[in-house]
Amino acid sequence: MKTMKDIIFDIGGVLLNWNPDIFLNKYFQGDAERLKKMVFLSDEWKMLDLGNANVNEVRTLIRQHHPNDTQAINFIFDHFEEEMLQPIDESIEAVKALKKAGYPLYILSNIHQDLYHKRAHDHPDIFSLFEGAILSGEEHCLKPDPAIYHILFQRFNLDPHNCLFIDDSPANIEAAKKLGMDGIVRKQDQNLITELKTRGIQL
Structure with missing residues (x-):
């Protein structure tokens, strides 16, 4: 050994x-998988992890790409740290x-x-x-x-x-x-x- x-x-x-499924199902039951892909599994989130954009910049980019989901996106970014981390x-x-x-x-x-x-x-x-x-x-x-x-x-x-x-x-x-x-x-x-x-x- x-x-x-x-x-x-x-x-x-x-x-x-770090469990997006639990967080998203708590607030967006029935739409959690789509929102997980939109936010946490997105190319924009990868930019965040790579340090090529900060949290607010990534929030803005995702909202621009998904204008019909602005309210959900804002909620996720406002609460994911306290809910998950x-x-x-x-x-x-x-x-x-x-x-x-x-x-x-x-x-x-x-x-x-x-x-x-x-x-x-x-x-x-x-x-x-x-x-x-x-x-x-x-x-x-x-x-x-x-x-x-x-x-x-x-x-x-x-x-x-x-x-x-x-x-x-x-x-x-x-x-x-x-x-x-x-x-x-x-x-x-x-x-x-x-x-x-x-x-x-x-x-």
């Missing part, structure tokens, strides 16, 4: 909730246990830097535990592109063979493993601390 030294976390779906208690418990045990912690996430810094400002008790973060919006590169993983390794002088990456996307974990990292695909019913211990993490 490999001995892991550095632990890397994704944000959405790992540290913070909230801490996952079980994951935060694992982060605190890892920090207490002395493991260096990092973030690698597809997220715009403005959203990241808002969340970090609102939850300093969580984000202050990390040594550093690689954000797609700052690097103009998205997981699972190997380039953003290499930025992580080089920026923080990490050996991928000593890294464990936790992400909710199987594709992102597969990309990490191809580069030598170990990985955990986070699932909602998973006990992350138990899973970490099975990987040789001493907690």
Whole structure:
């Protein structure tokens, strides 16, 4: 069993909730799938993740492309952060246990830097535990592109063979493993601390 030294976390779906289906079905039952494609799965949202546009610019672009849905689009952009981007208690418990045990912690996430810094400002008790973060919006590169993983390794002088990456996307974990990292695909019913211990993490 490999001995892991550095632990890397994704944000959405790992540290913070990210479930557009639940959010949209709560307010737009029957139209949630269409709105998810219109907003969260759109090319405009990809521009946001890549840092090529900010949240307000993306809101404007989507409204321009879908003028009949302006009210719904405005509601989504007004409320998605407070509705979705909230801490996952079980994951935060694992982060605190890892920090207490002395493991260096990092973030690698597809997220715009403005959203990241808002969340970090609102939850300093969580984000202050990390040594550093690689954000797609700052690097103009998205997981699972190997380039953003290499930025992580080089920026923080990490050996991928000593890294464990936790992400909710199987594709992102597969990309990490191809580069030598170990990985955990986070699932909602998973006990992350138990899973970490099975990987040789001493907690």
